[in-house]
Amino acid sequence: MTLPIALDAMGGDHAPGDIIEGARRAVDEYGLDVTLVGVPERMGDPRGLEVVSCSEVIEMADEPGASVRQKKDSSLVRAAELVRDGRASAMVSAGNTGATMASALLRIGRLPGVVRPCIATLMPNPGRHPAVLLDSGANSECTPEMLVQFAHLGTAFVRTRFGVVDPSVGLLSIGEESSKGTPLVKETHELLRAAPGLNFFGNVEGRDLVPSPVDLVVTDGFTGNVALKTLEGAFRFVLQNLLEALDEDEVTREAGRILMPYLVPRAERLRPESIGGSVLLGLKGICIISHGSSNATAIMNALRVADEMARAGVVEATRFAIRPDQEG
Amino acid sequence: MTNAEGAQPLDRAAVTDLVVRELAQILETEPASIEEDVPFVDLGADSLALIELVEAIEEDLSRAVGSFHIDDDDLEDLVSVRDAVDYVVAKLQLG
Numbered sequence: 001m002t003l004p005i006a007l008d009a010m011g012g013d014h015a016p017g018d019i020i021e022g023a024r025r026a027v028d029e030y031g032l033d034v035t036l037v038g039v040p041e042r043m044g045d046p047r048g049l050e051v052v053s054c055s056e057v058i059e060m061a062d063e064p065g066a067s068v069r070q071k072k073d074s075s076l077v078r079a080a081e082l083v084r085d086g087r088a089s090a091m092v093s094a095g096n097t098g099a100t101m102a103s104a105l106l107r108i109g110r111l112p113g114v115v116r117p118c119i120a121t122l123m124p125n126p127g128r129h130p131a132v133l134l135d136s137g138a139n140s141e142c143t144p145e146m147l148v149q150f151a152h153l154g155t156a157f158v159r160t161r162f163g164v165v166d167p168s169v170g171l172l173s174i175g176e177e178s179s180k181g182t183p184l185v186k187e188t189h190e191l192l193r194a195a196p197g198l199n200f201f202g203n204v205e206g207r208d209l210v211p212s213p214v215d216l217v218v219t220d221g222f223t224g225n226v227a228l229k230t231l232e233g234a235f236r237f238v239l240q241n242l243l244e245a246l247d248e249d250e251v252t253r254e255a256g257r258i259l260m261p262y263l264v265p266r267a268e269r270l271r272p273e274s275i276g277g278s279v280l281l282g283l284k285g286i287c288i289i290s291h292g293s294s295n296a297t298a299i300m301n302a303l304r305v306a307d308e309m310a311r312a313g314v315v316e317a318t319r320f321a322i323r324p325d326q327e328g
Numbered sequence: 329m330t331n332a333e334g335a336q337p338l339d340r341a342a343v344t345d346l347v348v349r350e351l352a353q354i355l356e357t358e359p360a361s362i363e364e365d366v367p368f369v370d371l372g373a374d375s376l377a378l379i380e381l382v383e384a385i386e387e388d389l390s391r392a393v394g395s396f397h398i399d400d401d402d403l404e405d406l407v408s409v410r411d412a413v414d415y416v417v418a419k420l421q422l423g
Binding site for chain 2: 064065066068069070101102105106113114115141143
């Protein structure tokens, strides 16, 4: 029996309207089974989708850990409990990222040995499988040991998700040389180099994120989030400039008419909305975190990602990534 | 007062064991490395780890005594294992 995906209908800048619209489209276009979790009197028309009712909402400004404790009947906490209780195959939220992480951590739980889950974001990598950036925002402060754990989780993830036998691991820094970077980066470099079971490539720089010479790039959540948002902003800036150039005069407009059929599909693949959401690795269940500004398209794609992660057996693949000695 | 199975009396030593065991599990470290008077933050516990600890203590003690809740207003006073143990001992009147 296929379990539904639990969608936090109240989370995100455009909730609940765009969230419900995205869920409806995921059902219609991808044939997914989606359960909305939300406050009925604030949701409006659920568009024929099943609803699990709750009475509270964790707002974007709420303190993550405290809000999960204080708002036990919130859409986020209830969605995580559906995964914990085996009533949903995955949860998706575009709400408060910290509270999503806290809900998942406290309700779904960590895999053996995992100190902290990390957000793994797929980066466009034309011509080959996406590279994975982790942590892209769950843990602002990390220890070198946590970054090594992220490398192990990411390695198991890439192996399962993309069939890469021995994924290469890059460490985000400001230079290829091991002597460069913060104390965290330098200490992590030494640990990664000595870690058994990892194919450590060495340091990579910000320009190596897209396209990437490695299968996964490891960094702390603060740096990862800054890098990710910088790329998103740069992409929008370049695209805007390109579109303006193609609308400058009659000659460029004619060029635009010829080029657009080639450019639009490429631009679509690079838009954050097309990627939809990122998976939290290191949990006993699947949790997909979407951008707070997610529109209906982003939610539809986040639900697709959740379904792909469940089908790929990501939890099973990462279960013993940190504690291989516990594998039966 | 005893735990749910009635096998071990729930006294200060048992509460200390419980808090240390749960914290060690959350921090992925050995219980022996946790000192009772060292602030949680110096042991590597962030705010999320402390919420995990509080929920674990509540769950364990609720199994033992029926229902146990730590008030959110009291959380900021719990900065070390000893503080947490003192709080539980006082609340359960373990003497």
